[in-house]
Amino acid sequence: xxxxxxxxxxxxxxxxxxxxxxxxVADHRQDxxxxxxxxxxxxxxxxxxxxxxxxxxxxxxPSEARSEHKQDPKAEEAHRLAFETAQALDRVLQNEVLxxxxxxxxxxxxxx
Amino acid sequence: xxxxxxxxxxxxxxxxxxxxxxxxxxxxxxxxxxxSCEIKDVPGDAHDDxxxxxxxxxxxxxxRRRITFDRPVSPxxxxxxxxxxxxxxxxVGGTPREAGGTLAISYSGGADSVAAATIFPDAPFVxxxxxxxxxxxxxxxxxxxxxxxRLAVQTGREVTTVESDLEFTLAEPRPGYPEHxxxxxxxxxxxxxxxxxxxxxxxxxxxxxLGGDRxxxxxxxxxxxxxxxxxxxRLFAAVGVHIVLPVGGVSEAVTMRIALESPLKAQxxxxxxxxxxxxxTCGKCLYKELIQxxxxxxxxxxxxxxxxxxxxKWQEPPPYGGQEMIEYGCARIPxxxxxxxxxxxxxxxxxxxxxxxxxxCYRPAIEEVPQAWRGQVAKFMAARVGFMDEAQARRVxxxxx
Numbered sequence: 001x002x003x004x005x006x007x008x009x010x011x012x013x014x015x016x017x018x019x020x021x022x023x024x025v026a027d028h029r030q031d032x033x034x035x036x037x038x039x040x041x042x043x044x045x046x047x048x049x050x051x052x053x054x055x056x057x058x059x060x061x062p063s064e065a066r067s068e069h070k071q072d073p074k075a076e077e078a079h080r081l082a083f084e085t086a087q088a089l090d091r092v093l094q095n096e097v098l099x100x101x102x103x104x105x106x107x108x109x110x111x112x
Numbered sequence: 113x114x115x116x117x118x119x120x121x122x123x124x125x126x127x128x129x130x131x132x133x134x135x136x137x138x139x140x141x142x143x144x145x146x147x148s149c150e151i152k153d154v155p156g157d158a159h160d161d162x163x164x165x166x167x168x169x170x171x172x173x174x175x176r177r178r179i180t181f182d183r184p185v186s187p188x189x190x191x192x193x194x195x196x197x198x199x200x201x202x203x204v205g206g207t208p209r210e211a212g213g214t215l216a217i218s219y220s221g222g223a224d225s226v227a228a229a230t231i232f233p234d235a236p237f238v239x240x241x242x243x244x245x246x247x248x249x250x251x252x253x254x255x256x257x258x259x260x261x262r263l264a265v266q267t268g269r270e271v272t273t274v275e276s277d278l279e280f281t282l283a284e285p286r287p288g289y290p291e292h293x294x295x296x297x298x299x300x301x302x303x304x305x306x307x308x309x310x311x312x313x314x315x316x317x318x319x320x321x322l323g324g325d326r327x328x329x330x331x332x333x334x335x336x337x338x339x340x341x342x343x344x345x346r347l348f349a350a351v352g353v354h355i356v357l358p359v360g361g362v363s364e365a366v367t368m369r370i371a372l373e374s375p376l377k378a379q380x381x382x383x384x385x386x387x388x389x390x391x392x393t394c395g396k397c398l399y400k401e402l403i404q405x406x407x408x409x410x411x412x413x414x415x416x417x418x419x420x421x422x423x424x425k426w427q428e429p430p431p432y433g434g435q436e437m438i439e440y441g442c443a444r445i446p447x448x449x450x451x452x453x454x455x456x457x458x459x460x461x462x463x464x465x466x467x468x469x470x471x472x473c474y475r476p477a478i479e480e481v482p483q484a485w486r487g488q489v490a491k492f493m494a495a496r497v498g499f500m501d502e503a504q505a506r507r508v509x510x511x512x513x
Contacts, residue, residue: 057415057417058417058419060420060421082249083251085249086249086251089248089249090145090248090283093145093146093247093248094132094143094144094145094146094283096146096147097125097126097132097144097146097147098126098132100125100126100147101125101126101127101128101130104114104125104127105128
């Protein structure tokens with residue numbers, strides 16, 4: 001091995017050139033700390049999001065149509081009316097069957 | 113009950129003893145919505161008895177004592193109605209229809225009918241498609257019969273799609289077949305054209321032998337709806353269209369496996385709601401996912417949680433409809449305790465051993481298949497499924513006991 005005497009000034013210049021190109025130990029420590037902090041924040045966020053997903057899953061989802069109606073009273077009214085009309089029509093159709101049943105019975109009786 | 117056909121349009125009138133609330137074959141009360149319906153594009157020259165049976169599949173729940181058809185029915189058909197339901201049918205005349213040579217498949221597109229279709233790769237399909245009724249507002253537009261009809265065509269098989277609004281004659285519980293057999297109304301009217309001698313359905317072990325559906329937990333060798341010697345079996349036989357259940361001896365786990373290994377795999381669809389695929393959120397999707405996950409031995413993949421209404425019944429103690437399959441699934445799915453079936457699994461305490469019988473074929477189901485098609489079913493089951501041993505068959509025969 002050979003040792004060469006390097007003038008102090010040159011040595012310092014070379015060292016500071018190297019130092020300027022590399023990150024100091026202290027900075028590294030800080031970076032690692034920052035990264036850790038970042039990971040922990042993300043972990044908390046993921047936990048919050050998971051809880052949110054769970055909450056959304058368990059709360060009954062109102063159908064889109066219904067929530068739209070909520071916003072528009074006219075649409076809500078139309079929906080109610082259509083629903084009730086259809087239900088009423090069910091009864092009308094059933095009554096029609098019963099009316100024909102009665103008519104046929106009367107007809108048969110009058111024939112006899 | 114008096115029925116009249118005008119082309120494919122059926123109208124009917126109640127006799128004095130008939131009522132709006134009737135009973136289906138399984139004794140379930142059903143309410144009549146209206147007294148007309150249509151089966152589209154059916155030939156006008158079908159045998160008189162075929163018109164009668166097609167009408168009977170629709171009006172049976174509301175007929176108490178007698179039925180008057182608009183054309184004569186053969187004495188054999190009148191006898192089948194009398195023996196099966198205690199109903200006097202008339203006018204009587206003519207000769208019964210001879211059975212044809214073709215077996216068609218009543219194809220819905222679900223795993224069970226795909227399995228039936230896989231056993232008979234050359235059989236033509238008859239697909240029932242719901243369309244809206246002229247007089248009944250359709251409040252059930254989520255039922256995507258158009259999607260199912262498209263998938264049926266995509267199978268590449270010979271498909272006859274029969275469009276009908278007959279399900280809207282039923283008001284309560286909701287529109288649907290007044291009798292399960294109404295799905296075959298169109299196929300019956302096409303029977304002469306297609307030379308039908310049999311019609312195959314996807315009804316499996318659960319429906320045929322274990323009660324199934326609205327029946328709960330009982331061994332049903334004399335199943336009124338599906339046994340060849342039951343009322344419906346004899347009625348269909350009287351018009352030469354035998355009810356054939358190719359998968360009547362195997363559970364839904366087996367039909368699922370057959371369907372997923374079938375050339376028709378891409379067209380399998382049990383969900384009535386989804387458009388681009390199964391909706392994953394309906395009760396049917398949940399039940400079938402349980403079976404599929406069990407067959408594929410993987411955790412369940414479902415967005416449904418125990419608190420959703422579709423999962424409510426699985427939070428209660430048994431009995432359940434299709435309980436044998438719930439047991440099968442609970443015994444096999446890893447992580448079942450994290451699914452909506454956790455409670456059911458806890459109640460049922462099923463094991464792979466206690467549910468192993470559901471992986472094999474119940475032999476008496478093969479003997480019920482009419483002779484012309486029995487060999488093909490038997491060969492398929494022997495090669496692809498295997499038969500139950502005596503102890504396993506006893507599990508079927510003591511079901512619910």
